[in-house]
Amino acid sequence: MALSEDHKPDLPGEQARIEEAGLKVVHETYTEESEGETAGKTSSIAKVQLSEMNVLGMSRSFGDFEYKKSDIVSAAESQAVICVPDVHVLQRVPDRDEYLVLACDGIWDVQSNKDVSEFIRSKNGENGNNLAATGEALLQECIHSDDNLSLILVSFQEPEPNVDTLLTPEISKLRLGAEEDEEGDLALSPGLAAAKTLNFASPEKDSKS
Structure with missing residues (x-):
């Protein structure tokens, strides 16, 4: 589910502000070079044009001050490119x-919300819930983008419990488990037997003893 709307220059409200500030919106096309079903696919990206050599693929940003110096308008929020965010609160x-997924336009220019969602779900399963590896794989998937790539990936899923983190420091140093004795019956390993002799009294109880 998309939580925001990309600030593309050709959105009606964005384009109107850009043109009122004296600049214009142009479209650049590129051809998909990767292999597979999308190979050879042509896409168009809207950009703010400052000059023949200077274009910007977004209508809101930090910096890019050369796009914020129009003499036609005076208010900062009326410039062709502004840094005013849209704020949405969702339950x-x-x-x-x-x-x-928090990502820059270099990713969204070449991947749809659905594509990214399906890729992360599939790749993270293959990676054993390794978000770092999944994020790196997504960046590699978008490497053909003509723009820079940045990504923050957050998981809301509960991680699998790590038994080692549930043990006290004393027990974690011991070899826990069960071993079969000579008759085939399960017996406590030396580590677990030793753990049973440890004093687990809390500091509060110790202070009263």
């Missing part, structure tokens, strides 16, 4: 929400 749905 979390724990049983539904899986991931949060």
Whole structure:
């Protein structure tokens, strides 16, 4: 589910502001070079044109001050490119929400919301819930983009419990488990037997003893 609308220069409200500030919106096309079903696919990207050599693929940003110096308009929020954000407040749905993806336009120029969602779900399963590896794989998938790539990937899924993190420091140093004795019966390993002799009294109880 898209949580925001990309600030593309050809959105009606964005384009109107850009043109009122004296600049114009142009479209550049590129051809998909990767292999597979999308190979050879042609896409168009809207950009703010400052000059023949200077274009910007977004209508809101930090910096890019050369796009914010129009003499036609005076207010900062009326410039061709502004840094005013859209703020949306949404209610979390724990049983539904899986991931949060924060990415720059270099990714969204070549991938749809659905494509990214399906890729992360599939690749993260292959990677054993390794978000770093999944994020790196997504960046590689978008490497043919003509823009820079940046990504923050957040998982809302509960991680599998790590037994080692549930043990006290004393027990984690011991070899826990069960071993078969000579008669084939399960017996406590030396580590577990030793663990049973440890004093687990809390500091509060110790202070009263």
